[in-house]
Amino acid sequence: MSTTLTIPKLEMSMSEGTLAEWKVEDGAEVKEGDVIYILETNKTSRDIEAPAAGKLIHKAPAGETYDVGTEIGEIV
Amino acid sequence: MAESNLGIEPEVLKAIYGQMARIRAVDKAIQAGLSAGKFMFTYWPMTGQECIPATISQLTTERDYMITTYRGIHDQVAKGVDLYGMFAEALGREGGVNKGKGGSPHISDPSSGSMVTTAIVGAGAPIANGLAISAKERGEDRVTIVNFGDGATSIGAVHEAMNLAGAWQLPVIFMCQNNQWGEYTEIPTYTASPNFYGRAEALGFKGVKLDGNDPAAFYKGMKEVIDHVRAGKGPVFVEAVTYRIGPHAGVGENYNCTKEALAAAKERAPVEKTRALLLEAGICTEDELTGLEAAAKSEVEDAIERALASPVTPATETVVDVFADVDSVPKRGNYPVRAAEGELPGETKTMSMVEAVLDAQTLAMDANPEVFILGEDVGDPQGGVFGTNKGLQTRLGDRRVRPTPIAESAIIGAALGSSIAGMSPIAEIMFCDFMGVCLDQIANHAAKQRYMSGSATHAPMTIRMQLGGGMGGFGAQHSQSLEAWLTHVPGIKVLYPSNPIDAKGLLLSAINDPDPVVVFESMMLLYTQKAEVPLGDYRIPLGVAKVKREGSDVTLISYGWELLNCLAAAEELAKEGISAEVIDLRSLVPIDYHRIFESVKKTGRAVVVHAAVEFCGLGAEICSTINEELWGKLKAPAVRLGADYAPIAYSKDIETHQVPSLNSIVARVRAALKS
16 A cells, blocks of 8 residues: 655644755655655754655655645655 | 663663654654645644653553644554554544544544543543543552643643642642643743642652653663553643654754754754663664664554555535534434323322432432533532432542532533543533533533544433523623533533423433533523422433424423523413414434424414524524425414523613513514414
């Protein structure tokens, strides 16, 4: 089963986040817990870890701000 | 190692750790999934509090009742809620234990004994009393454990519930998981009295303080507590000291905790400490523990995978589970035709409305030993402030007729909890103005329990409320007509009889209804109305209005004591050659639009009259529906007449002018006929 990656809602007041940088290349294999991208919010910058192992597919470019829930990638 | 050294049987300690590992696996998977955007729901972390439910799980079974809060995912896991059903619920999916209607903060899973989960701080405590009443009355040895945080000790509902549990010696455990934080506010900012367990002693029952992070000590302490409660020795308040290693809500970095305090808390965290103890004591090998943790992780992964595959609960489910029957839900375009009561028993007796209410309660209590009355002063010799229960306590005893402390949240919560367990309580709260102090229990809990639980539970309770309006001289806080407060909250049925015959038949229907029902009893009517009331059990169906006077020029639609003014107005209008039909709604939710429309189609005009404030009152709703549905068939727009927008005044002159009267109704009808 593939795992969809969306911009997470880290807390109730969060509505958008910036995908600052992909830390793993498109199509590369990741292990669960690997840092895959950096998320910036109005409060903090945070390493986002892979919730599953598999091949990471980028679905959105870095450097952009997205609404919470926007699909930005997938681990297959 | 022998028990004497550890203070706990090795196998029990291992089992406790097994539950801790499951809780940890759930917590980690949620935090990882939320942080990575794998899924989205609101989460209130319970990291650090794992030992409390893990230990309790070894001292209780699914027969014991539990209530917890939105933070209680650890409680659910240890209580035995199926993880797939729990995750599917948190994700709002069809496969959820509550059909995806309650979500993570509202799990109800009677099969595991997890009865109610509330997102209102402290509100579970009054409901726990009701579950405990059912166990005690049925002679069951179940205990009820209600979990809440230290923050909840500040709210009135917990105090009211503790006082009632002490007074009635209920088999309930107030489990205060003292994690040192009330949401984002720390002790001692919110209280000068952090000696929480001492509050039980102040209320006349046992309170203990235990280390909620030490499984051996906590197990020993809780065993004594549970044995005490199971043996019928009354309630216990447990202050289980722990520390919340995470923010109030979400997985972001919004925790006010200092780095030093957090580091100290992590040193004391129970999962790691218990693991180390199992190894050190030679109870488990590293391989065994790794295996146990891997099994927990895979149980959780499997549950999440299946939960994500379950379909999102569809919008077609919107009005399902509001009530037992979907046709009771008011819905545009759906105006069910309900059968009227038909012929009532022939043998009658002259009764006042007070006597009719007493007769209904007597019949219901004699027919079903699980019907009981609770409320302030409901016992003899007065038989209630209005005398509606006279003689019942003397004849049936003080377990069936229970005078309560002056604590409306405790009253409604006790009724609610016992109804969830299947009893049929009748709670009397006297003046409806007192709804303000128990509205959370009525509107957030009784009304929503069926829906939030996807009908896994329901609340067949009756609430009787009296209204002082119209009598004069009761003032602003004992004279209101607050039915619209209730009709605006989905999930509660609302009845308002205008005469003794309907009062008896509607109350019997209410007591036997599978949903929470509020019955309004007007003081104006209780004492002034007499009628030939049929003897024996008969029911007036909910949602069936009645034409009280036939007419052809205008329909007057009313209920309760204003119905009498409408009948008098119709008499007056007849002298002017105006033929008014008068409809008594009797039931406000469900409402009988079918009979309203049949009448208004005939007359072409409608005036809705109520004693409640006109602005945003039920009259606005009814007029709007008539005007929409019968547009083209009306001779004039439907209009309403309610009270002026002001508190009810003490001045007799103001009160009689501010609510609809014979004269103002006649004037409003004349105006409607001119337009």
